[in-house]
Amino acid sequence: MVSIVLSNRAKQILSAVVDMYIQTGEPVGSRAVWKRYKLPMSPATIRNVMADLEDIGLFYQPHTSAGRVPTELGWRFYIDTILEKRPLSTQHKTKIRQNLKEAKYNIEQILRRSSHILSAFSHHAGVVVAPKFSRIVLKHIEFVKLKKDLVLAIIVGSTGTVYHRIIPFYTPIDQDNLSRFANYLNTSFAGLTLGEVRQKLVEEMRKDKAEFDAIWRKVFHLSQRVLQPENEYVYIEGTTNILNYPEFSDVQTMRSLLTAFEEKSIIARLLDRTLQDAKVQVFVGSEIAEEGLKECSVVASPYMRGETVLGTVAVIGPMRMNYGTIIPLVEYTAQVLSEILANTD
Amino acid sequence: MVSIVLSNRAKQILSAVVDMYIQTGEPVGSRAVWKRYKLPMSPATIRNVMADLEDIGLFYQPHTSAGRVPTELGWRFYIDTILEKRPLSTQHKTKIRQNLKEAKYNIEQILRRSSHILSAFSHHAGVVVAPKFSRIVLKHIEFVKLKKDLVLAIIVGSTGTVYHRIIPFYTPIDQDNLSRFANYLNTSFAGLTLGEVRQKLVEEMRKDKAEFDAIWRKVFHLSQRVLQPENEYVYIEGTTNILNYPEFSDVQTMRSLLTAFEEKSIIARLLDRTLQDAKVQVFVGSEIAEEGLKECSVVASPYMRGETVLGTVAVIGPMRMNYGTIIPLVEYTAQVLSEILANTD
DNA sequence: CTTAGCACTCACACCTTTAGAGTGCTAAAA
DNA sequence: TTTTAGCACTCTAAAGGTGTGAGTGCTAAG
Numbered sequence: 233m234v235s236i237v238l239s240n241r242a243k244q245i246l247s248a249v250v251d252m253y254i255q256t257g258e259p260v261g262s263r264a265v266w267k268r269y270k271l272p273m274s275p276a277t278i279r280n281v282m283a284d285l286e287d288i289g290l291f292y293q294p295h296t297s298a299g300r301v302p303t304e305l306g307w308r309f310y311i312d313t314i315l316e317k318r319p320l321s322t323q324h325k326t327k328i329r330q331n332l333k334e335a336k337y338n339i340e341q342i343l344r345r346s347s348h349i350l351s352a353f354s355h356h357a358g359v360v361v362a363p364k365f366s367r368i369v370l371k372h373i374e375f376v377k378l379k380k381d382l383v384l385a386i387i388v389g390s391t392g393t394v395y396h397r398i399i400p401f402y403t404p405i406d407q408d409n410l411s412r413f414a415n416y417l418n419t420s421f422a423g424l425t426l427g428e429v430r431q432k433l434v435e436e437m438r439k440d441k442a443e444f445d446a447i448w449r450k451v452f453h454l455s456q457r458v459l460q461p462e463n464e465y466v467y468i469e470g471t472t473n474i475l476n477y478p479e480f481s482d483v484q485t486m487r488s489l490l491t492a493f494e495e496k497s498i499i500a501r502l503l504d505r506t507l508q509d510a511k512v513q514v515f516v517g518s519e520i521a522e523e524g525l526k527e528c529s530v531v532a533s534p535y536m537r538g539e540t541v542l543g544t545v546a547v548i549g550p551m552r553m554n555y556g557t558i559i560p561l562v563e564y565t566a567q568v569l570s571e572i573l574a575n576t577d
Numbered sequence: 578m579v580s581i582v583l584s585n586r587a588k589q590i591l592s593a594v595v596d597m598y599i600q601t602g603e604p605v606g607s608r609a610v611w612k613r614y615k616l617p618m619s620p621a622t623i624r625n626v627m628a629d630l631e632d633i634g635l636f637y638q639p640h641t642s643a644g645r646v647p648t649e650l651g652w653r654f655y656i657d658t659i660l661e662k663r664p665l666s667t668q669h670k671t672k673i674r675q676n677l678k679e680a681k682y683n684i685e686q687i688l689r690r691s692s693h694i695l696s697a698f699s700h701h702a703g704v705v706v707a708p709k710f711s712r713i714v715l716k717h718i719e720f721v722k723l724k725k726d727l728v729l730a731i732i733v734g735s736t737g738t739v740y741h742r743i744i745p746f747y748t749p750i751d752q753d754n755l756s757r758f759a760n761y762l763n764t765s766f767a768g769l770t771l772g773e774v775r776q777k778l779v780e781e782m783r784k785d786k787a788e789f790d791a792i793w794r795k796v797f798h799l800s801q802r803v804l805q806p807e808n809e810y811v812y813i814e815g816t817t818n819i820l821n822y823p824e825f826s827d828v829q830t831m832r833s834l835l836t837a838f839e840e841k842s843i844i845a846r847l848l849d850r851t852l853q854d855a856k857v858q859v860f861v862g863s864e865i866a867e868e869g870l871k872e873c874s875v876v877a878s879p880y881m882r883g884e885t886v887l888g889t890v891a892v893i894g895p896m897r898m899n900y901g902t903i904i905p906l907v908e909y910t911a912q913v914l915s916e917i918l919a920n921t922d
Numbered sequence: 923c924t925t926a927g928c929a930c931t932c933a934c935a936c937c938t939t940t941a942g943a944g945t946g947c948t949a950a951a952a
Numbered sequence: 953t954t955t956t957a958g959c960a961c962t963c964t965a966a967a968g969g970t971g972t973g974a975g976t977g978c979t980a981a982g
Contacts, residue, residue: 259975261976262976263975279976279977280977282976283976283977296976299974299975
C-alpha cells in the first residue's frame, strides 16, 4: 500500500486525468481537462498541481510539451484510494446470471461462458482458470476395464466436473475387482479432495503393508496414477480485443502479448497467486512478473465452493482499463459462479 | 483444374519467381531472379517472359515499376503442375512419430501434439479437428446415477476417445436398470458409429413401441439425448506465427484473421469439406469462403481409422507458404495419426 | 494563493527532393 | 526470328525541411 496524502483538489485532478486517459489513451493536458470537467480553477492552477503530481511520481510526461499520463504508481494509488466502483446494473446482472444458469450441469460450458461474459462486457480478454484437479472434492470414482491391459478411470467431482483417464495396467485383473476397489474408494473417501485422497491412500498403503496381496497393491498404485494432478485448464476469450488499443499496436508488443495468451500455462501461473485471498484483486504493470504481460493490468477474483477456493476468473487488458466497471464485473461473475457451484450436490 | 500450357523456360521462371517470393514476400524483379538463379538468359528476356505470364494472369504487378507477384491463379497453377514435393527427412519423421506415440491412449493429447507439431514444423498455424462425434465407433457406454435426477453418461469410442455428459433425468430409476440398459446398448450396438446407434435406437423404439413400459421408453429417450451430436473440437496452435508475415501486419487484416482463429467453429466449417476426399488438399485464397481467411492458404488432409474418415489436420498460413515441404508434413502427420488410431482396439 | 500572459518546446503532419529498383521499348546482335 | 544491350521513364520509399498546434513552465499582477 502506498502512503501518499493528497489534497481534495489534487485527487479531483488525478481522477479527471485518469478518467480522460482511460478514454483517449493519449497524454492529457491541463486545458483539455479544464474544459471537459469544468473544474473550478484555471488551467494554470491545474498545471501547477499536475507538476506536483509528477514530482510525487504519480504522473509521467512523455516529453516536455506533452500532457500527463498516469504512472504505474499513479494507477496503484488511484485504484487503492480514489476509485469509485460503479456496480453493475440489475439488467446486466440478470443477463449474466441467466446465461450461466442456462448451462447447468455442464461445468465446462459454464466456465467457457464465464470467460465469454467477462470478455464481452469488459472489451478485454476474459479468463477463467478451471478448478485445480487436486482441490476437486471426490464425489464418485469408477474404473472400467477396457481391454486386457487398459483401464478407464472416471472421477466425478462434487461440482459436477468429470475427469477421465485411460491408464495402461499390465496386471491381470477382472472388472469385479476393479469395481470393488472403486467401491472402497467411494465409501472411504467421498467428500475429501483428490489431493487428500491421494495422500490418504499412500498412508493406508504404508500402514497396512503387510495385509495387502500383490494385486491389491497394484490397484493402489493404479489409483495413484489416476490421481496424479494434471495441467490446469484455462479458458481465454477475447484476446483479439487488445488489438483495439494503440498502446499495443507495436508488432513486437503484440506478439509477446498474444504468445502469453497462447501459452496458457503462463496465465495459469499468473492467476495462481490470486488463490491466496478470496476477494477481487488488481495487479498493475510490473506487479505482473510474467513475461509479455508487464504492460497490462489484471483484475482477478477467485471463485469457490463453500469455503474452498477452486479457481479464478479474471480480466486482462491494458493498464488504462475502466476499473470502476470491471472490478464489479469480475466480482459478480465470481460470485454467480460460486453460487452455481454451491448448488451442485 | 486450369488448362494452361507453358514452355519449359516459362515454367522455370515461374518457379524461380514463386520461390523467391516465398522467401522475401516482396515483388520479384527480373534482374534479381537472374542473379539469384543463374538462369541461362538475360534479364531482358526474363522480363519479356514475365510480361507474358502477367498477360495470362499468373503474375500481378503492384505498380508499373515494381517486380511481379504470383496471383492466386499463379499459385494454383504452380501447385498443380510445377511444384516438386520435398519429402520430410527421416530424422523429422521419427521425431514426429515418437512425439505422437509418447502420448498413447490419450487421444486429446495426441491431437494437441499433432497441432503443435504442424505449427512448429511449418511456422504457420497448426490445426487439428477432432473426430466428429457422430462418426465415433461405439466401444463401450456406461450410465452412472449421480443423484436422484442426474445421470452421468460415459461413452468410450474405439479410438480411445472418451465423452461424458451429465443429463438431468426426472424419472425415478435405479442404477441396476441403468446398467442393464447400458449392457443392452453395449451388446447390441458396439461396433457401430454413434450416429448409427442413434438411428437404430429410434427404429427399435418405433418398431416395438407396444412392448415397452413407460420407464424403458424414458431410458430410450435419455440415450437419445446422450447421443446428440456436439460441437466439434478444434485444436489450434501457432496462431501468433502469422504476425511474422508483413502481408498481415495491417491491423485490420490481422484482427479478422485472429478473430477467425478464435472462432473455432469457422475453422471447423472450413475443414469440414476436406472430409470428402481422403487425401491431402490445398486451398488458395478466395477458394476459402470463410470470412477473414481469404488471403490465406490451407493445406489439409483427413485422418482415418481404417476406411472411415475421422477428422482433419491442416496448416493455415499466408499464400506464400512453402508448399514443397508443408504438403508432405501435413500428409505425414495425418498418416501417423491414422496409424496410431488404427492400433487402438 | 491564483491566474493571465507569454516565450518556449516538441511531436506530427505535410511537402519536396532524391535514390534506386524495375519496367517497357527500340534497335542491334545472334 | 529470337535474344540482348541500352536507355528513358515510372513509381516507391526514405530522407530532409518547414509549419502548426498543443502543451508546458515561468513571471508578474490580481
